[in-house]
Amino acid sequence: MFDEVADPPTGSRATMKDVANVAGVSLKTVSRVINQEPNVNELLVRRVRDAVQQLSYRPNLKARSLRRLDGRSATIGVLLEDLSNPFSATILRAIEEVATARGVSVLGGSLDESPERERRLTASMSSHRVDGIILAPASPSHEFLAPEQVAGTPFVFVDRPPINLDADHVLSDNRDGTARAVERLLGLGHERIGFLGDDEALWTARERYLGYYEALRVRAIEIDDDLVHLNVHSMTAASALVDGMLALDDPPTAIFTGRNILTIGAVRSLRHHGLESRIALIGFDDFPLADLLVPGVSVVAQEVALIGRRAAELLFNRLDGDRSATQRVVVSTHFIPRGSGEISPV
Amino acid sequence: MFDEVADPPTGSRATMKDVANVAGVSLKTVSRVINQEPNVNELLVRRVRDAVQQLSYRPNLKARSLRRLDGRSATIGVLLEDLSNPFSATILRAIEEVATARGVSVLGGSLDESPERERRLTASMSSHRVDGIILAPASPSHEFLAPEQVAGTPFVFVDRPPINLDADHVLSDNRDGTARAVERLLGLGHERIGFLGDDEALWTARERYLGYYEALRVRAIEIDDDLVHLNVHSMTAASALVDGMLALDDPPTAIFTGRNILTIGAVRSLRHHGLESRIALIGFDDFPLADLLVPGVSVVAQEVALIGRRAAELLFNRLDGDRSATQRVVVSTHFIPRGSGEISPV
DNA sequence: CTGAAAGCGCTTACAG
DNA sequence: CTGAAAGCGCTTACAG
Numbered sequence: 001m002f003d004e005v006a007d008p009p010t011g012s013r014a015t016m017k018d019v020a021n022v023a024g025v026s027l028k029t030v031s032r033v034i035n036q037e038p039n040v041n042e043l044l045v046r047r048v049r050d051a052v053q054q055l056s057y058r059p060n061l062k063a064r065s066l067r068r069l070d071g072r073s074a075t076i077g078v079l080l081e082d083l084s085n086p087f088s089a090t091i092l093r094a095i096e097e098v099a100t101a102r103g104v105s106v107l108g109g110s111l112d113e114s115p116e117r118e119r120r121l122t123a124s125m126s127s128h129r130v131d132g133i134i135l136a137p138a139s140p141s142h143e144f145l146a147p148e149q150v151a152g153t154p155f156v157f158v159d160r161p162p163i164n165l166d167a168d169h170v171l172s173d174n175r176d177g178t179a180r181a182v183e184r185l186l187g188l189g190h191e192r193i194g195f196l197g198d199d200e201a202l203w204t205a206r207e208r209y210l211g212y213y214e215a216l217r218v219r220a221i222e223i224d225d226d227l228v229h230l231n232v233h234s235m236t237a238a239s240a241l242v243d244g245m246l247a248l249d250d251p252p253t254a255i256f257t258g259r260n261i262l263t264i265g266a267v268r269s270l271r272h273h274g275l276e277s278r279i280a281l282i283g284f285d286d287f288p289l290a291d292l293l294v295p296g297v298s299v300v301a302q303e304v305a306l307i308g309r310r311a312a313e314l315l316f317n318r319l320d321g322d323r324s325a326t327q328r329v330v331v332s333t334h335f336i337p338r339g340s341g342e343i344s345p346v
Numbered sequence: 347m348f349d350e351v352a353d354p355p356t357g358s359r360a361t362m363k364d365v366a367n368v369a370g371v372s373l374k375t376v377s378r379v380i381n382q383e384p385n386v387n388e389l390l391v392r393r394v395r396d397a398v399q400q401l402s403y404r405p406n407l408k409a410r411s412l413r414r415l416d417g418r419s420a421t422i423g424v425l426l427e428d429l430s431n432p433f434s435a436t437i438l439r440a441i442e443e444v445a446t447a448r449g450v451s452v453l454g455g456s457l458d459e460s461p462e463r464e465r466r467l468t469a470s471m472s473s474h475r476v477d478g479i480i481l482a483p484a485s486p487s488h489e490f491l492a493p494e495q496v497a498g499t500p501f502v503f504v505d506r507p508p509i510n511l512d513a514d515h516v517l518s519d520n521r522d523g524t525a526r527a528v529e530r531l532l533g534l535g536h537e538r539i540g541f542l543g544d545d546e547a548l549w550t551a552r553e554r555y556l557g558y559y560e561a562l563r564v565r566a567i568e569i570d571d572d573l574v575h576l577n578v579h580s581m582t583a584a585s586a587l588v589d590g591m592l593a594l595d596d597p598p599t600a601i602f603t604g605r606n607i608l609t610i611g612a613v614r615s616l617r618h619h620g621l622e623s624r625i626a627l628i629g630f631d632d633f634p635l636a637d638l639l640v641p642g643v644s645v646v647a648q649e650v651a652l653i654g655r656r657a658a659e660l661l662f663n664r665l666d667g668d669r670s671a672t673q674r675v676v677v678s679t680h681f682i683p684r685g686s687g688e689i690s691p692v
Numbered sequence: 693c694t695g696a697a698a699g700c701g702c703t704t705a706c707a708g
Numbered sequence: 709c710t711g712a713a714a715g716c717g718c719t720t721a722c723a724g
Binding site: 012013014056058059060061062063065066073074075082083084085086088089090092093094096100103105106107108109110121123124125126127128129147148151152264267268271287288289292293294305 | 358406430432434440446451452456470471473497614633
């Protein structure tokens with residue numbers, strides 16, 4: 001034997017017990033050093049630290065959280081629509097920032113608007129015993145999460161409110177943001193304003209439509225069914241619908257699009273008809289390079305990172321013991337004029 | 347007492363033992379049912395299933411992985427540059443897809459080009475006992491990961507190769523992709539081609555520069571220092587440098603930009619000078635709406651999702667026991683002509 | 693086909 | 709200031 005104490009074998013990890021053996025102290029002393037408890041002899045601290053170094057020891061969080069009274073795993077779950085889209089990605093990053101600062105890791109997942117995936121992934125998070133879950137929901141009802149909530153897992157909803165469940169949530173002011181933008185178009189003299197919206201099943205799509213509806217109502221302008229299209233899912237569908245509206249006997253002089261891919265579809269159609277500088281356009285959601293298009297595309301922008309940050313703050317407040325009533329946080333949108341929304345009717 | 351067996355108290359979760367009590371069977375029988383082991387009496391299976399339902403029982407993965415021989419946590423770590431940028435977000439999503447199909451969850455983190463964050467977050471992943479780690483590295487050396495690797499955690503690097511560590515990696519053909527694009531410009535008759543590149547410390551930035559360098563060398567065109575700028579970090583810096591190049595006595599007739607934000611900076615400058623249809627431009631990395639600009643921006647596009655998928659496949663192969671030699675996977679880039687790269691010199 | 697005992701790597705509660 | 713024993717919620721290895 002060349003080593004005084006045998007190293008643990010390759011392919012397996014050093015445990016606290018290995019560290020104790022190498023340092024010549026008890027398990028409990030190692031635990032004290034790792035957890036920075038006071039009142040440990042300097043010399044022993046040093047010996048433990050050296051052994052940790054020598055063995056590349058990493059405390060096992062799974063074992064720790066299994067035994068600890070609070071059972072915390074130092075992990076939260078974040079389930080969003082699609083981690084590859086800029087909206088979800090920005091929210092995830094903002095949450096990560098808050099979590100990392102507290103030494104908490106983030107388990108992420110994409111729901112793709114699938115209620116079934118929502119059930120599966122929340123169950124998975126639950127099996128991982130995450131300390132809390134932030135969710136941009138896909139289901140028509142969240143009753144099924146009640147047992148998790150009762151078991152002590154706090155939920156914070158983002159982008160859309162919970163249904164049949166009492167939980168904190170963070171939303172944009174979809175309706176007001178849209179109404180104010182449509183009011184701007186009305187203020188310029190537009191009376192025929194087209195509307196393209198996403199899937200009616202989505203709360204955000206309905207809210208944005210309601211903003212449009214209310215703004216017209218206030219001015220006593222009747223809704224023209226030829227100018228309103230909901231359940232538009234793609235850029236190409238949006239282009240085709242704008243093509244159709246432009247072919248009407250009485251075409252719109254302005255268009256409001258309820259989502260960025262629909263906005264881009266509208267831009268393509270207007271360009272195709274050479275009307276991008278004649279017909280006003282405002283979109284909900286900012287998008288990269290909107291300012292580099294000609295004309296620049298005016299938008300109702302969401303504070304996406306702020307939504308993520310607020311959600312994380314709410315969650316950690318709950319984890320810190322906040323038992324106050326459920327909170328709804330509404331994050332303001334802001335209008336960004338870039339040209340396309342400032343075109344007057346001819 | 348109304349219930350025959352007391353439910354576990356609010357705020358705590360049902361355990362396998364609780365399920366066993368409610369179902370009137372032993373712990374081991376519950377374990378068999380949960381893990382779908384064969385040879386369990388139909389009646390007992392049913393009773394256990396009912397108890398699971400009634401108690402909203404979720405198996406505790408932490409406890410399971412603590413005891414299991416393979417110690418698998420059904421979790422992998424994914425550390426990328428910035429989860430909010432489209433490149434990282436697309437990779438994460440592609441990995442998530444492969445992982446979810448295997449019932450594995452993804453712990454994500456952003457490194458922000460910080461070696462210190464890389465150390466901290468890999469250590470954190472290690473404490474979570476992830477089964478493997480996919481990493482877009484930020485450090486100048488990855489020696490410090492050797493102990494983790496020896497302890498049995500496989501690593502797969504993406505976007506950049508490991509340094510001082512033997513590990514699988516997935517890269518784009520940065521150098522070739524750039525060289526072929528620059529050759530196209532040369533083919534059009536361009537001889538003065540500007541180059542803007544990212545931080546020289548980054549492997550990708552160096553490779554792309556080498557592609558530019560080699561393409562010119564083959565044609566025996568000398569590199570003009572006035573036309574080459576490395577360590578360009580922002581869109582505004584790129585704009586200013588293009589402004590400067592355009593003011594030269596002998597300005598470039600074409601520009602190659604080594605990263606999408608630099609490309610956008612270059613577009614801004616060319617527009618500002620009204621030269622966007624006179625001076626050719628090709629950028630590395632595609633970006634949204636590149637086709638909607640006038641002229642459309644020609645790019646060398648990476649197969650970003652494929653990079654993520656390949657990395658995940660490599661990792662899971664290792665977890666499935668593949669002990670073959672370290673692999674380097676090179677994913678091809680492809681050129682997308684949209685107009686700006688097809689402009690001939692005047 | 694079913695179950696009682698031991699143990700994974702830690703923390704807790706307690707004794708000295 | 710230090711440590712030995714029990715136990716977190718599971719799976720393993722074994723007995724019946």
